[in-house]
Amino acid sequence: MKLITKRAAAAAAWCVLAGLASGSAQAQAAMEEGKKLFNQTAVPACAVCHTLKHAGAAGEIGPSLDELKPDAARVEKAMRTGIGQMPAFTNLSDAQIRQIAAYVAAATGAAK
Numbered sequence: 001m002k003l004i005t006k007r008a009a010a011a012a013a014w015c016v017l018a019g020l021a022s023g024s025a026q027a028q029a030a031m032e033e034g035k036k037l038f039n040q041t042a043v044p045a046c047a048v049c050h051t052l053k054h055a056g057a058a059g060e061i062g063p064s065l066d067e068l069k070p071d072a073a074r075v076e077k078a079m080r081t082g083i084g085q086m087p088a089f090t091n092l093s094d095a096q097i098r099q100i101a102a103y104v105a106a107a108t109g110a111a112k
């Protein structure tokens with residue numbers, strides 16, 4: 001029973017991410033919102049330090065996310081705890097952190 005619930009949750013999460021990468025209107029809106037969070041809302045903006053083609057970002061202080069292709073969990077962890085030169089983003093809400101994480105994973109293809 002527990003296992004079934006876990007599987008259902010994983011399947012649901014996969015659908016959300018797959019939806020982001022495909023083209024439904026709702027998914028496109030989520031991608032646009034993610035891009036805005038990435039470029040503007042996060043302070044300092046992720047784009048200052050990272051390259052991410054989808055966001056038009058060409059920062060070179062941190063690793064290129066296009067090459068790293070981190071999954072959502074890895075992005076989320078980096079934002080919550082900080083890593084090396086990257087600060088923790090304590091000014092973002094939980095929902096914003098999850099949205100950026102899903103956006104980066106979908107934009108780089110890691111979600112597929």
Ligand code: HEC
Pocket residue numbers: 038042044045046047048049050061062063068070074075078079083084085086087089100104
């Ligand atoms: C001040 C520059 C800076 C900003 C702003 C910044 N990062 Fe980073 N980021 C880095 C650096 C440098 C690293 C590499 C750290 C290391 O491995 O020592 C990194 C690493 C990462 C990683 C890889 C983590 C891992 O597990 O290897 C991800 C994912 C990431 N950043 C996402 C983001 C996102 C999303 C944002 C915006 C919310 C952001 N970064 C903002 C500098 C930055």
